[in-house]
Amino acid sequence: MTGQVRTVDGRVAGRRGQATRQKLLDCLREMLDTSPYRDVKVIDVARMAGTSPATFYQYFQDVESAILEIANDMAKDGQRLKALTEGQGWTGKGGYAAAEALVDGFLDFWREYEPILRVVDLASAEGDKRFYKVRQSILTAVTTGLTEAIEEVQAKGKAGDEVAPNAMAGTLVAMLAAVSGHQKGFETWKIKMKDVRPALSTLVFMGITGKKPPR
Amino acid sequence: MTGQVRTVDGRVAGRRGQATRQKLLDCLREMLDTSPYRDVKVIDVARMAGTSPATFYQYFQDVESAILEIANDMAKDGQRLKALTEGQGWTGKGGYAAAEALVDGFLDFWREYEPILRVVDLASAEGDKRFYKVRQSILTAVTTGLTEAIEEVQAKGKAGDEVAPNAMAGTLVAMLAAVSGHQKGFETWKIKMKDVRPALSTLVFMGITGKKPPR
DNA sequence: CATCCGATCTGACTGATCGTCAGATTTCTG
DNA sequence: CAGAAATCTGACGATCAGTCAGATCGGATG
Numbered sequence: 001m002t003g004q005v006r007t008v009d010g011r012v013a014g015r016r017g018q019a020t021r022q023k024l025l026d027c028l029r030e031m032l033d034t035s036p037y038r039d040v041k042v043i044d045v046a047r048m049a050g051t052s053p054a055t056f057y058q059y060f061q062d063v064e065s066a067i068l069e070i071a072n073d074m075a076k077d078g079q080r081l082k083a084l085t086e087g088q089g090w091t092g093k094g095g096y097a098a099a100e101a102l103v104d105g106f107l108d109f110w111r112e113y114e115p116i117l118r119v120v121d122l123a124s125a126e127g128d129k130r131f132y133k134v135r136q137s138i139l140t141a142v143t144t145g146l147t148e149a150i151e152e153v154q155a156k157g158k159a160g161d162e163v164a165p166n167a168m169a170g171t172l173v174a175m176l177a178a179v180s181g182h183q184k185g186f187e188t189w190k191i192k193m194k195d196v197r198p199a200l201s202t203l204v205f206m207g208i209t210g211k212k213p214p215r
Numbered sequence: 216m217t218g219q220v221r222t223v224d225g226r227v228a229g230r231r232g233q234a235t236r237q238k239l240l241d242c243l244r245e246m247l248d249t250s251p252y253r254d255v256k257v258i259d260v261a262r263m264a265g266t267s268p269a270t271f272y273q274y275f276q277d278v279e280s281a282i283l284e285i286a287n288d289m290a291k292d293g294q295r296l297k298a299l300t301e302g303q304g305w306t307g308k309g310g311y312a313a314a315e316a317l318v319d320g321f322l323d324f325w326r327e328y329e330p331i332l333r334v335v336d337l338a339s340a341e342g343d344k345r346f347y348k349v350r351q352s353i354l355t356a357v358t359t360g361l362t363e364a365i366e367e368v369q370a371k372g373k374a375g376d377e378v379a380p381n382a383m384a385g386t387l388v389a390m391l392a393a394v395s396g397h398q399k400g401f402e403t404w405k406i407k408m409k410d411v412r413p414a415l416s417t418l419v420f421m422g423i424t425g426k427k428p429p430r
Numbered sequence: 431c432a433t434c435c436g437a438t439c440t441g442a443c444t445g446a447t448c449g450t451c452a453g454a455t456t457t458c459t460g
Numbered sequence: 461c462a463g464a465a466a467t468c469t470g471a472c473g474a475t476c477a478g479t480c481a482g483a484t485c486g487g488a489t490g
Contacts, residue, residue, distance in 0.1 A: 007467095014466060016457070036341045038253050038279075043447060052469050057449060064253075114340075122337050125329075125396060126251045132400065163417050167410035170401060171394055171418060178393030179386055181340060185347065186385060195382035199422075202378050203386060206421045207414075222438095229437060231486080258476060267440050272478060 007058050021059045023049045028066050032115040037122070064123070071120050071134045074113045078138035081105050085145025090153060090205075096213040099204040102142075103176065103197055110180030117181060139177065143169045150208050157210070172207045176200065222273050236274045238264045243281050247330040252337070279338070286335050286349045289328045293353035296320050300360025305368060305420075311428040314419040317357075318391065318412055325395030332396060354392065358384045365423050377425070387422045391415065 005013045005021060013021060027048040031040050042063060046053045060066040084102045088094055110117060123131035146169035154162050179186070179200060186196055205213045220228045220236060228236060242263040246255050257278060261268045275281040299317045303309055325332060338346035361384035369377050394401070394415060401411055420428045 011466080014457090016467065020467080036343070037337065041447065042449085053448075054450075054469055055467080058467080062449090118337060118340050122252065122333060124400060125333050127399075128251070132403070135400075163414045164407075164410035167406050167414040168417070170406045171390065171411055171414040174393045174397060175386065175390035175418075178389045182389060184342070185339060185350075188347070191382050191385045192379075195379035196386055199378045199382040199386040202383070203390075203418055203422055206425075207418055210421075210427050212425045226437080231438065235438080256476065257478085268477080269440055269479075270438080273438080277477090 008061060009058075013059070017059075020049075020051065020055060024051070024056055024059060025066060025070055028063070029070055029116070032067070032119065037119050064128075067116065067119055068130055068134070070116055071131065074116055075134045075137045077113075078109060079141060081109060081138065082141035082145060085142055085149060090149045090208050091156075093214050095209060096201065096205050099201040099208070099213075100197070102204060103200045106176040106180045107183065107193075107197070110177070111183060114181070117177075121177075121181065139173050142176075143173045145169075146172060146208065153209050162210070168207050172204055175203065223276060224273075228274070232274075235264075235266065235270060239266070239271055239274060240281060240285055243278070244285055244331070247282070247334065252334050279343075282331065282334055283345055283349070285331055286346065289331055289335075290349045290352045293324060294356060296324060296353065297356035297360060300357055300364060305364045305423050308429050310424060311416065311420050314416040314423070314428070315412070317419060318415045321391040321395045322398065322408075322412070325392070326398060329396070336392075336396065354388050357391075358388045360384075361387060361423065368424050372425070383422050387419055390418065 005018055007013055007017065024045060028040070028045045031045055031048065035044075040063060042056050043053050045063075045066075046056045049055075056066075060069070081102075084098075084105045088098045090098060120131050120135050124135045143166070147166045150165035150168055154165065179196060183193055187193060202213055205211075220233055222228055222232065239260060243255070243260050246260055246263065250259075255278060257271050258268050260278075261271045264271075271281075275284070296317075299313075299320045303313045305313060335346050335350050339350045358381070362381045365380035365383055369380065394411060398408055402408060417428055420426075
């Protein structure tokens, strides 16, 4: 799957090439930490990496492609979120703990990759399928996990015509992603993340079980 | 508040000037509908408006400032969302209907201003205070409305140490904004908006009342 | 209607970045 | 160390940002 690293013109990159490429990616990521996406210039990234713009274009089609690369690595790391939906039952006290773990996992993950996820979100919303795919690869795992959990709960209960499990799961995941992506915003405002965590956990729990969490 | 329209160098714009300015804003908005934010060029906007780049810079500092202008108009329109949290009680069947109305209001609003909201979201997350303020002016009204609703419900009930009302409200609003902003994404995927609406309404209702909605 | 004047627009320019390519430089191989 | 392969870069044409002085427009005046 993860084929060898190649240059734009298809040659396989050697040791030195890989190092340069990686350095460019690192610098790009740092750049995104500090500058608005719209203002990230190839020339700045190259300068920071101590190389020339031409070198950048040897390894990447354009800035977007390079970010996509970083995003792919991130998505690989993101697969660990999947585990947070599996294994434990979702009812009762253990269920609420599971909800809390899921929430914390999201918050941490988003905090770590915040600038990249911003770009991924934008590009996805703008219809770029490559980025949409990356975003989905992170969210899908969690969404399907939650979908199964909801289906299980609904099967157990007398279950009338409930909310569609996958819609509820998708909504919960979108909520988690959104709040995670605006952590700074919340804190700049009058809302403490300390209070947001239980709010999220409660909504996740209620979305899955349909009940108020136990105290 | 809404002072006269001024050029960059402080002169008050007359009829012709206002028309030109508006045309530029319209073209910019159309541009954002079709091109990625990062690719929107002043020169293209000017060309589309049948004028020259120099004219653009007569009315706007840069592309961001112009978008901010559009965003401000949008925010003004967005104040109508406030009404959706007021007036009706949130308990029982009427409460669920209110939740549905709120959800629909959000979905419609976001659909209408999608490309602008994308940029507002990004710029806010990137720390641009001007855009953050616009975003807040839309969300705050709704958030405070919901906060009051939750406080009211909690006061009525025996209310132990519940979730912080403003955190819950902020979370619900973030959820609504997120899902609204990814409507296309949901549909491209396997989730129907037809199913998402009740999921959202249910979460809103449960977040406020702590109970499952009545059937 | 001719003239004038402020409002408005634009051609033209400088500087910055993009994206490319041929050729220089470095590293590897034997 | 020579030769080949890999890697890097200076330099270039094209595009866009942003500025300014001067051209044009449109209404007011006599």
